[in-house]
Amino acid sequence: MSPNSTARHRATVHKIAICAAALIVTVLPTACGAAYADSEPGHAGHHSSTADGSEVEVGGEDAAQPRPDDEAEGAEEAEDAGAAGQDAAGQDGDQGRDQGRDQGRDQGGDQARAPAEEEGDQAAAAAQGEQEEPPAEEEGGNGDAADDELDVLGTDCTNSELEPHDGFEEAPRCVSTSFGEVAAEDQSPSLLITEAPQSVKASEDFTITVSTRNLVRDRFLGAAAGGYYKESSFLDESGIQRGHFHTACRMLDSTSTAPDAAPKPEFFLATQDNGGGADADTVKITVDGGMPESGTAQCSVWAGDGSHRIPMMQRADQTPAMDVVRIPVQ
Secondary structure: OOHHHHHHHHHHHHHHHHHHHHHHHHHHHHHHOOEEEOOOOOOOOEEEEOOOOOEEEOOOOOOOOOOHHHHHHHHHHHHHHHHHHHHHHHHHHHHHHHHHHHHHHHHHHHHHHHHHHHHHHHHHHHHOOOOOOOOOOOOOOOOOHHHHHHOOOOOOOOOOOOOEOOOOOOOOOEOOOOOEOOOOHHHOOEEEEEEOOOOEOOOOOEEEEEEEEOEEOOOOOOHHHOOOOOOOEOEOOOOOEEEEEEEEEEEEOOOOOOOOOOOOOOEEEEEOOOOEEOOOEEEEEEEOOOOOOOEEEEEEEEEEEOOOOOOOOOOOOOOOOEEEEEEEEO
16 A cells, blocks of 8 residues: 555544544434533533433543544444444434324324313313303493393493593583492481471572481581582491482472573572481471572472482382472562
């Protein structure tokens, strides 16, 4: 063999040895699942775990390098190692393909079974009378079938385009204050005008006597201070309505058509005297200054809760706590 051929042969053997060594380091630990990245800061390279749990350096500055004198021996070892590496790689590839097929079948089977199992669970729940609850309705919506049947427009101001009511006497507004407490039918407030003059002279004082029942006259939020429609209705510990009552007198333009509600009355008074209760009692209201002119005066009285609304009743056919008289003015 010529010197040039010998040199080329040695170079070839040298390359084969290096490749075989690289293949041993790269393929075998990975195929065994033992290589991992060191997560501790300051460590360079990778490590592999041995059977006893100790760590062995796989790469780094102190890794052994092949010597020129060992090239021939290295070539033979390289051939053996290369064959072993190919076998290991082939086995690893076969295992990968087998695992891939198994995982694919498992995942595909799980995905295919999921809808069927879900339908089976729903069918079983339906057979046992168990059904999932429907999603909650948004606030302001009609929350049950009864509301839908009655075509309820809403139960708060969620769907209103009006500005919120702020407790002052402004309108149009939308009031979000809840209705509050309502008394039992046998404890519902009532009142009656028991005495009123048959006629009065213009600008002359007169007196109206009012009887109230089931009304504790201890609660009055000033409307001018922002207490109008601000507070919910409340009962006392005995179930009696807390509030007050109003008296208003106005002149009627006609006794054959409904009057305009906008003008202020000639007289208005809210009575909160800390009296009243379950039993009936009477209160005398003096209309100071009387009516300004001759004609027909309408004097009305009506109960109010703490925030000026006529108290609610248990039944729709109960008469609200109000009364009216007409008084000729000379």
